[in-house]
Amino acid sequence: MVSYEIQFSRMGSNSLIINWPQIISIEISENINQFIDLIKGDLYIEEFRVGYCSILIVYKSREINYEDFCKILSEYYSDLTDSISVKKHVWEIPVCYDDSYAIDLDEYSKKISMSKNEIVSLHSNKTYYLHMYGFIPGFMYLGGLDKKLFIQRKDKPSRNILKGSVAIGGSHTGVYPSNSPGGWYVIGNSPLNFFDIGKKDSPVIVPAGDYVKFLPISESEFKKIEVLSKEGKYSPNKTFYND
Amino acid sequence: MIEILDPGYYITIQDLGRFGYSNYGVPQSGCMDIVSAKNANLLLSNSINEPLFEICMMGGKFLFKKEAKISLSGALFEVLLNNKEVSNDLLIEVDKGDVLSFGRAIKGNRIYLAVKGGIVCKSAMGSSSMYRGISEDFIVRKKDVFKFSQNPSNNLSHEKVDSNIFDEILYVYKGPEFELLTSNDRSLLFDKYFSVSSNNRMGYFLKEKLNSNSNSIITSPTIPGIVQLTPAGDLIILMKDGQVTGGYPRILQLDEKSISCLSQKNTGNKFTFRLIS
Numbered sequence: 001m002v003s004y005e006i007q008f009s010r011m012g013s014n015s016l017i018i019n020w021p022q023i024i025s026i027e028i029s030e031n032i033n034q035f036i037d038l039i040k041g042d043l044y045i046e047e048f049r050v051g052y053c054s055i056l057i058v059y060k061s062r063e064i065n066y067e068d069f070c071k072i073l074s075e076y077y078s079d080l081t082d083s084i085s086v087k088k089h090v091w092e093i094p095v096c097y098d099d100s101y102a103i104d105l106d107e108y109s110k111k112i113s114m115s116k117n118e119i120v121s122l123h124s125n126k127t128y129y130l131h132m133y134g135f136i137p138g139f140m141y142l143g144g145l146d147k148k149l150f151i152q153r154k155d156k157p158s159r160n161i162l163k164g165s166v167a168i169g170g171s172h173t174g175v176y177p178s179n180s181p182g183g184w185y186v187i188g189n190s191p192l193n194f195f196d197i198g199k200k201d202s203p204v205i206v207p208a209g210d211y212v213k214f215l216p217i218s219e220s221e222f223k224k225i226e227v228l229s230k231e232g233k234y235s236p237n238k239t240f241y242n243d
Numbered sequence: 244m245i246e247i248l249d250p251g252y253y254i255t256i257q258d259l260g261r262f263g264y265s266n267y268g269v270p271q272s273g274c275m276d277i278v279s280a281k282n283a284n285l286l287l288s289n290s291i292n293e294p295l296f297e298i299c300m301m302g303g304k305f306l307f308k309k310e311a312k313i314s315l316s317g318a319l320f321e322v323l324l325n326n327k328e329v330s331n332d333l334l335i336e337v338d339k340g341d342v343l344s345f346g347r348a349i350k351g352n353r354i355y356l357a358v359k360g361g362i363v364c365k366s367a368m369g370s371s372s373m374y375r376g377i378s379e380d381f382i383v384r385k386k387d388v389f390k391f392s393q394n395p396s397n398n399l400s401h402e403k404v405d406s407n408i409f410d411e412i413l414y415v416y417k418g419p420e421f422e423l424l425t426s427n428d429r430s431l432l433f434d435k436y437f438s439v440s441s442n443n444r445m446g447y448f449l450k451e452k453l454n455s456n457s458n459s460i461i462t463s464p465t466i467p468g469i470v471q472l473t474p475a476g477d478l479i480i481l482m483k484d485g486q487v488t489g490g491y492p493r494i495l496q497l498d499e500k501s502i503s504c505l506s507q508k509n510t511g512n513k514f515t516f517r518l519i520s
Contacts, residue, residue, distance in 0.1 A: 009419055010416075011416065011418065011419060011496050012416045012468065012496040012497075012498070012499075013416070013498065013499070015466060015496075017419050017463075017464075019419075022460075022461055023461075024461060046262065047262050047263060047265065048265075048266075049265045049266075049464030049465070049466065049487055049488070050265075050266060050464060050488075051461070051462055051463035051464045051488055052461045052462055052463070053461055053463075054463050054464065055464065056463075056464035056465075056466060058466065132266070132488075133266060133267050133268040134268050134462065134464075134486070134487050134488030135268060135486050135487070135488055136268055136486060137267060137268045137269045137270075137376055137377065138267060138268055139268050141462065141488075177268075178375070178376050195267070195268075195376060197367055197368060197376075197377055202267075203264075203267055203368075204267055208266065
């Protein structure tokens with residue numbers, strides 16, 4: 001079991017932050033998720049929020065003080081043992097990279113001096129790790145973008161990026177689960193519904209800690225899947241992840 | 244039943260918030276000014292989590308199709324019941340056919356209208372608070388009709404929470420990245436007056452800036468009341484519908500009551516930050 005030096009800091013009257021080493025890595029995200037599994041039933045916890053290498057915990061400060069609660073949390077952390085490794089999945093997310101959906105692909109291709117075909121093949125050949133959800137409901141923070149695809153975010157964010165847009169910004173790639181302003185370059189669109197509160201069990205498709213792969217599809221396939229997805233009849237392929 | 248004759252500038256239904264779903268990126272939502280919302284419910288012996296109307300800035304006309312007991316709390320608005328002025332922080336009895344209409348906010352920015360028994364709302368992810376993509380609608384519209392509960396849940400505590408929601412001092416704690424601030428920025432932060440440039444349920448944008456800087460952090464969790472500093476030196480205070488993660492340094496955290504005070508401020512209103520030691 002890898003153990004990290006974790007640091008506690010107080011925030012406001014009823015919250016605290018636990019910091020892991022400030023690096024984006026699968027190992028740290030896995031460690032954080034295992035820690036959360038261990039503490040999530042604790043009665044002093046009101047709510048927690050997750051980042052790449054930190055968590056924020058809102059706790060019942062009327063029932064326990066900061067110092068005592070930190071002690072309890074450190075004990076939890078030292079109790080953390082390698083859980084039986086859960087089999088991870090790779091989810092195939094269909095994406096249409098055609099010009100009508102990839103509204104920024106021309107500009108992006110010029111900016112990074114790479115052909116559109118090359119961009120699509122680099123983007124869809126990689127397997128991405130889902131570190132966490134954040135930003136807006138159903139937004140996936142995916143890790144593992146090829147360095148050749150890095151690009152500085154737009155100086156001026158677009159006012160309305162369409163639901164389903166697959167985009168690249170900085171060293172990240174992701175899918176906009178609903179219409180939203182944003183500063184990333186749109187290189188395609190996925191017909192799936194990435195946040196649906198009507199769905200049983202969970203409103204999202206991919207659980208945090210699993211992997212995502214983008215599958216290029218044609219415009220006609222897009223339209224077919226879009227209809228099925230609206231009726232709740234489409235479930236993306238998933239396969240076991242092999243390290 | 245209550246029918247909306249005019250949806251005003253921006254009216255939503257809120258309760259105390261949606262908790263436990265931030266791991267899917269779902270914001271907390273809930274009343275911006277919890278102090279006033281609680282008071283409105285307490286005046287009617289409602290439970291403090293009973294859904295109520297949050298009315299922002301101006302406008303709104305409600306037709307009561309049945310008698311009801313209601314209360315108002317928060318910002319001071321011009322409010323008429325039929326043609327008679329009514330005031331905040333009182334229990335008001337309305338008859339069938341009465342019309343309650345809101346003019347402009349005279350002082351403050353958000354007023355709460357509670358109904359005895361609470362508004363009946365479909366709860367989504369444990370809350371009736373409106374939010375796009377989660378509740379059935381994200382805003383109250385013309386011709387919407389709302390039922391209120393016939394069998395009110397009686398709440399035992401009746402005490403009004405005493406607090407000056409128009410305070411011009413916002414009490415803050417140091418945020419996790421406070422130490423990144425230069426000494427010059429620290430003194431600016433606590434010596435200067437700040438004012439609101441624009442606001443919505445997601446956040447408050449301030450007019451005055453700190454110095455531009457090159458600080459950034461790896462995307463980290465945020466909660467309502469966090470003050471973010473952008474590289475350009477702009478200050479953003481995240482509010483109830485604010486995003487659950489962010490990449491800007493979190494330099495301050497507002498005290499809970501001060502989140503209520505800030506929600507009552509509108510464009511141009513001034514305030515200072517004071518550090519809680």
